[in-house]
Amino acid sequence: MLQNIRVVLVNTSHPGNIGGAARAMKNMGLSRLVLVEPQDFPSPEAVARASGASDILDSAQIVATLEEALVGCSQVFGTSARDRRIPWPLLDPRESAKACIEQVQLGAEVALVFGREYAGLTNEELQRCHFHVHIPADPDFSSLNLATAVQVLTYEVRMAWLAAEGLPTKMAKLETTSMLNTQPVTMDELEKFYGQLEATLVDIGFLDPLKPRHLMTRLRRLYGRSGISKLEMNILRGILTETQKTARGEPHKRREP
Amino acid sequence: MLQNIRVVLVNTSHPGNIGGAARAMKNMGLSRLVLVEPQDFPSPEAVARASGASDILDSAQIVATLEEALVGCSQVFGTSARDRRIPWPLLDPRESAKACIEQVQLGAEVALVFGREYAGLTNEELQRCHFHVHIPADPDFSSLNLATAVQVLTYEVRMAWLAAEGLPTKMAKLETTSMLNTQPVTMDELEKFYGQLEATLVDIGFLDPLKPRHLMTRLRRLYGRSGISKLEMNILRGILTETQKTARGEPHKRREP
Numbered sequence: 102m103l104q105n106i107r108v109v110l111v112n113t114s115h116p117g118n119i120g121g122a123a124r125a126m127k128n129m130g131l132s133r134l135v136l137v138e139p140q141d142f143p144s145p146e147a148v149a150r151a152s153g154a155s156d157i158l159d160s161a162q163i164v165a166t167l168e169e170a171l172v173g174c175s176q177v178f179g180t181s182a183r184d185r186r187i188p189w190p191l192l193d194p195r196e197s198a199k200a201c202i203e204q205v206q207l208g209a210e211v212a213l214v215f216g217r218e219y220a221g222l223t224n225e226e227l228q229r230c231h232f233h234v235h236i237p238a239d240p241d242f243s244s245l246n247l248a249t250a251v252q253v254l255t256y257e258v259r260m261a262w263l264a265a266e267g268l269p270t271k272m273a274k275l276e277t278t279s280m281l282n283t284q285p286v287t288m289d290e291l292e293k294f295y296g297q298l299e300a301t302l303v304d305i306g307f308l309d310p311l312k313p314r315h316l317m318t319r320l321r322r323l324y325g326r327s328g329i330s331k332l333e334m335n336i337l338r339g340i341l342t343e344t345q346k347t348a349r350g351e352p353h354k355r356r357e358p
Numbered sequence: 359m360l361q362n363i364r365v366v367l368v369n370t371s372h373p374g375n376i377g378g379a380a381r382a383m384k385n386m387g388l389s390r391l392v393l394v395e396p397q398d399f400p401s402p403e404a405v406a407r408a409s410g411a412s413d414i415l416d417s418a419q420i421v422a423t424l425e426e427a428l429v430g431c432s433q434v435f436g437t438s439a440r441d442r443r444i445p446w447p448l449l450d451p452r453e454s455a456k457a458c459i460e461q462v463q464l465g466a467e468v469a470l471v472f473g474r475e476y477a478g479l480t481n482e483e484l485q486r487c488h489f490h491v492h493i494p495a496d497p498d499f500s501s502l503n504l505a506t507a508v509q510v511l512t513y514e515v516r517m518a519w520l521a522a523e524g525l526p527t528k529m530a531k532l533e534t535t536s537m538l539n540t541q542p543v544t545m546d547e548l549e550k551f552y553g554q555l556e557a558t559l560v561d562i563g564f565l566d567p568l569k570p571r572h573l574m575t576r577l578r579r580l581y582g583r584s585g586i587s588k589l590e591m592n593i594l595r596g597i598l599t600e601t602q603k604t605a606r607g608e609p610h611k612r613r614e615p
Contacts, residue, residue, distance in 0.1 A: 121503060121506070124502075124503055124506075125502070125503070125506055127496065127499045128493075128495040128496060128499055128500065128501070128502050128506075129495060129496065130495075130496040150503075152501075152503070153499065153501075154499065191528050192528070193517075193527040193528050194513075195517070195527075235528055236385075236513070237516060237517065237520060237526075237527045237528065238385040238386060238387075238516075239384065239385060239386065239387040239516075242384045242385055242410065242411065243385065244385070244409075244410075245381075245382070245385050245509070246378060246381055246382070246407075246409070246505070246509075248503070248506060249378070249381075249382055249385075249505060249506050249509035252502070252503075252506035252509050252510060253509060253510065253513050256451075256493070256510050256513075259494060259495075259496075260450075260452070260494065263494060302597065304604075305597070305600045305601050305603075305604045306600055306603075306604070307596060307597050307600040307601075316593065319589070319590060319593060320590075320593065323584060323586065323590050324584075326584065326585075327580060327581075327583065327584040328583070329580065332576070333576060333580050336573065336576060336577065336580075339564060340559065340562075340564050343559075343562045343563055343564040344562050344564075344601050344604070346562075346563075347561075347562045347563070347601070347604055347605050348604050350607075
């Protein structure tokens with residue numbers, strides 16, 4: 102179950118922090134590390150700080166964009182130290198871990214995303230996350246070391262996982278409906294949906310590409326928190342496709358002979 | 359209250375870990391650090407890793423024995439990675455933090471004691487502790503970095519303190535946006551939306567009124583659980599209105615003169 106949880110480090114400056122994060126992960130029983138544009142990796146410093154968890158460094162996946170790092174994930178938790186202008190679903194580490202374990206219990210994959218040492222995640226990156234996680238640090242000194250932040254989140258994940266394993270009645274699956282009904286959509290499928298949604302809104306004249314304002318941000322927030330299933334996604338994509346046909350003046354499917 | 363909680367590091371080898379522990383403490387609102395026979399302190403490496411928490415290093419108390427470090431404490435929690443031959447009251451980090459906060463609420467002083475990087479605390483030192491704390495790591499890789507172990511314990515202390523004080527574990531949302539953004543939509547507004555959604559799906563030929571199947575039920579379930587705000591509802595209604603205009607062949611709003 103824990104293997105469905107990946108830790109994503111974005112644009113990390115210090116290889117020591119990558120090593121420290123790997124060690125924290127392995128301590129907590131996690132194994133899948135994804136590095137988005139690490140500034141200095143592989144590195145002997147990372148291996149030294151990993152202190153026995155170098156197998157996690159060896160199997161780490163290195164990618165160029167956060168989007169690539171999130172392929173296959175149905176829920177993404179992004180850590181954020183800063184206040185945001187646009188409110189977003191905000192969880193503390195414990196709530197995040199609980200939500201995370203609930204997802205992997207459904208067979209889904211989830212990602213815990215950590216930003217740069219000094220600048221965190223950009224607003225654009227944060228908008229790719231379903232939830233923002235804030236470690237409730239002292240407001241006067243709130244920036245945690247990257248590896249210790251990974252430790253706090255993965256510790257809570259392990260605590261939630263142990264709790265879940267200790268209560269087998271919660272694990273019992275009562276799902277009689279088909280997998281498609283409840284299987285959560287993945288990040289890449291969600292991105293394709295946003296792409297088609299945006300194109301459709303342009304087609305019907307609702308979105309002006311020259312003045313997009315916050316429209317897509319707001320729609321991403323709405324659909325991002327909805328936990329859309331694969332079946333629901335099929336419906337939403339179908340609606341968009343019919344809308345686009347209508348905008349192009351094509352005949353309606355059900356009116357065809 | 360948190361000033362009554364001291365962190366005691368016993369015979370630490372690496373000054374970087376002392377700095378990392380100081381940073382973790384300050385992040386979580388703790389300030390009192392006691393070092394029992396540190397092997398290399400003060401040290402520029404400690405200051406570098408403290409990353410702004412050097413005030414905690416400057417005011418750290420350096421003592422020769424654990425006994426001195428614990429003067430004035432009424433409850434002592436000792437971290438232990440190893441199984442012990444002699445059974446001892448054992449708590450997980452969350453239980454320890456709760457007990458710790460209960461003590462300081464009574465005006466008592468407590469200590470969280472962390473052992474050497476490789477050897478932990480000796481049996482003699484562990485017997486000076488009222489409770490042993492075990493971080494539930496993967497049994498196959500259970501030795502945490504010292505600073506991250508301090509982070510886990512002090513994080514739990516802060517979570518317990520916030521709960522005891524009735525303080526939120528999440529940042530207060532910066533409400534610079536209007537109420538419209540977050541105010542939830544009412545049931546009747548939601549029903550009007552479903553009505554327009556159904557009409558629109560008929561207009562674009564996606565829904566056959568003679569064979570509706572479960573389409574509206576599924577869409578109701580999706581949007582019903584999303585907690586749509588008034589602002590989001592305005593956006594969704596706007597999209598439907600433009601879609602309906604498009605279906606009637608009316609010109610696009612934004613293309614009008």
